[in-house]
Amino acid sequence: MSIRAYREMDFKAILDIYAACKLDELLYERKEFKLLPLDQDHKRLEGFLASQVFVYERDGIKGYAAHDHSTITALYVHPSARGTGIGKILLQFMLDRIQGDIVLNVASSNYPAKRLYEQHGFITVDEFMTDYNGTSVLATKMVCAV
Numbered sequence: 001m002s003i004r005a006y007r008e009m010d011f012k013a014i015l016d017i018y019a020a021c022k023l024d025e026l027l028y029e030r031k032e033f034k035l036l037p038l039d040q041d042h043k044r045l046e047g048f049l050a051s052q053v054f055v056y057e058r059d060g061i062k063g064y065a066a067h068d069h070s071t072i073t074a075l076y077v078h079p080s081a082r083g084t085g086i087g088k089i090l091l092q093f094m095l096d097r098i099q100g101d102i103v104l105n106v107a108s109s110n111y112p113a114k115r116l117y118e119q120h121g122f123i124t125v126d127e128f129m130t131d132y133n134g135t136s137v138l139a140t141k142m143v144c145a146v
Contacts, residue, residue, distance in 0.1 A: 003093050006053035006064065013061040014053070015039055021076040026132060028109035036133040047073050054093065056086050065090040067097070072104040075113075091120055101145050105130075108138040117142050 006014070018038040026033045038045055051066035051073045063077035063086045072094050077086045095102065106113050108127055122142040130139045 002057050003054050003090070004057060006055055006066075010055055010061060010064075013055070014048075014064055017061065017064060017076050017078045020079050022132075024079070025107050025110050025113065026137065028111060029107065029137060031135055033135055034133055041133070054090070056090055062086055063090055065094050067094055070098055070100050070102055072098075072102060075104075087116060088120075091116065095120060095144065099146075101143055103141065103143050105139050105141050108140045114140065114142070117144075120144065 015038055019035060022038075023033055023035055038048065047068065048066060051068045053064055053066040053074070055061045056063040056065075056077075061078075062081040062084075064074065065072065065076075066074040072091075075087065075090055075094070077090070102122075104117065104122070106117065108114075114124075122144045124140050125143050126141040128139055128141065130137055
């Protein structure tokens with residue numbers, strides 16, 4: 001197992017993981033969503049490119065996490081590797097790396113992710129409307145105070 005900095009040659013694996021995971025974070029919404037691949041989603045691609053990205057590698061890239069200053073901007077684990085602790089390992093890596101209070105946003109209906117974040121000290125501080133591929137989503141802003 002290894003967590004390392006993202007390299008440009010990892011982009012195809014990142015696209016595959018994103019495509020396999022993105023709609024899962026909206027699974028508990030009562031709306032239909034259509035996947036917009038990361039390389040076609042200008043808003044999220046811009047955020048990805050502005051972030052420091054780290055990949056979890058074990059027999060290939062199984063997940064990745066990213067942050068932009070004190071904000072965690074992504075944390076995805078390929079469905080085939082879920083339940084193995086990779087999400088917790090990547091989250092702890094982010095917590096150890098980021099200085100000060102740490103912020104993240106998550107779909108309010110994504111209870112499994114919110115539960116993981118709460119187990120690591122995050123609390124809900126706000127809710128706001130956002131959208132994914134043109135469909136509105138209620139999001140939760142969570143903060144982990146150091």
